[in-house]
Amino acid sequence: xxxxxxxxxxxxxxxxxxxxxxxxxxxxxxxxxxxxxxxxxxxxxxxxxxxxxxxxxxxxxxxxxxxxxxxxxxxxxxxxxxxxxxxxxxxxxxxxxxxxxxxxxxxxxxxxxxxxxxxxxxxxxxxxxxxxxxxxxxxxxxxxxxxxxxxxxxxxxxxxxxxxxxxxxxxxxxxxxxxxxxxxxxxxxxxxxxxxxxxxxxxxxxxxxxxxxxxxxxxxxxxxxxxxxxxxxxxxxxxx
Amino acid sequence: xxxxxxxxxxxxxxxxxxxxxxxxxxxxxxxxxxxxxxxxxxxxxxxxxxxxxxxxxxxxxxxxxxxxxxxxxxxxxxxxxxxxxxxxxxxxxxxxxxxxxxxxxxxxxxxxx
Numbered sequence: 411x412x413x414x415x416x417x418x419x420x421x422x423x424x425x426x427x428x429x430x431x432x433x434x435x436x437x438x439x440x441x442x443x444x445x446x447x448x449x450x451x452x453x454x455x456x457x458x459x460x461x462x463x464x465x466x467x468x469x470x471x472x473x474x475x476x477x478x479x480x481x482x483x484x485x486x487x488x489x490x491x492x493x494x495x496x497x498x499x500x501x502x503x504x505x506x507x508x509x510x511x512x513x514x515x516x517x518x519x520x521x522x523x524x525x526x527x528x529x530x531x532x533x534x535x536x537x538x539x540x541x542x543x544x545x546x547x548x549x550x551x552x553x554x555x556x557x558x559x560x561x562x563x564x565x566x567x568x569x570x571x572x573x574x575x576x577x578x579x580x581x582x583x584x585x586x587x588x589x590x591x592x593x594x595x596x597x598x599x600x601x602x603x604x605x606x607x608x609x610x611x612x613x614x615x616x617x618x619x620x621x622x623x624x625x626x627x628x629x630x631x632x633x634x635x636x637x638x639x640x641x642x643x644x645x646x647x648x649x650x
Numbered sequence: 651x652x653x654x655x656x657x658x659x660x661x662x663x664x665x666x667x668x669x670x671x672x673x674x675x676x677x678x679x680x681x682x683x684x685x686x687x688x689x690x691x692x693x694x695x696x697x698x699x700x701x702x703x704x705x706x707x708x709x710x711x712x713x714x715x716x717x718x719x720x721x722x723x724x725x726x727x728x729x730x731x732x733x734x735x736x737x738x739x740x741x742x743x744x745x746x747x748x749x750x751x752x753x754x755x756x757x758x759x760x761x762x763x
Contacts, residue, residue, distance in 0.1 A: 441725060
């Protein structure tokens with residue numbers, strides 16, 4: 411493949427990375443680019459020069475995306491909804507993982523002889539610790555996941571792979587949701603009521619704290635995203 | 651003399667519709683035609699044509715179809731629909747009105763007495 415062919419491929423891949431430009435749009439733009447290159451070559455430019463001029467005449471990818479986004483507003487709503495659903499799913503999954511780890515840890519500690527308030531504190535600490543670790547992992551890895559997902563979206567998703575992924579997810583989710591119940595039942599059976607009750611009181615208070623804190627955190631996140639989005643839009647050249 | 655950005659944006663739809671009224675065409679040919687007719691003065695950013703075409707298609711004024719060229723390359727052609735013809739007539743009336751008004755303003759000599 412020649413250098414220019416590689417550059418054309420790169421240019422097109424860049425365009426389809428945006429939600430606003432579909433594959434069909436990119437094919438149309440590429441066919442335009444190729445005709446312009448041919449035309450410019452006819453007037454004496456080298457292939458490399460012709461590519462550069464043609465790309466410039468087509469316009470900045472960022473500006474093109476903005477124009478396409480105006481026409482394809484509905485095309486952007488669905489991906490946004492799917493990201494929101496992915497966020498909600500991640501939150502649920504994180505909650506279940508934290509629950510599984512903390513109730514498993516509590517059972518283990520109870521077997522070792524820890525009871526009452528300290529056991530409650532351990533349980534809350536395990537939940538917070540797991541939640542924080544999961545959050546940090548998602549924070550650090552989300553960029554890579556998003557890139558991977560976009561590549562999958564461009565290449566297409568086979569039915570077999572989808573079914574396999576869904577089956578795995580269902581099994582994991584089932585185990586995650588079910589395991590805390592068994593851990594809790596086992597802990598309850600192994601402790602006296604007066605040893606078990608303080609643990610429940612501590613975790614109950616922690617739950618109340620989270621119920622108050624979570625909406626506040628969500629509101630702060632919402633405002634931050636809003637401010638960032640505004641700044642991002644203002645940076646796009648040519649916007650009135 | 652370069653035509654201002656706002657004027658280019660405002661005239662894009664009537665120009666596309668007028669070119670398609672003369673026969674089906676595709677993006678590259680439409681831009682080439684505009685360039686020829688304006689003597690290279692109407693400088694569109696080429697990529698901006700396509701969102702306009704897609705908007706016209708969404709509004710039911712034009713219809714696209716794929717056709718393979720002699721060279722075997724697939725091209726997306728656009729055809730004017732009935733609603734597009736109507737819209738073009740409306741554009742034409744508006745532009746002629748603006749044109750006539752300006753012409754009268756610019757041709758009439760100020761009366762100083």
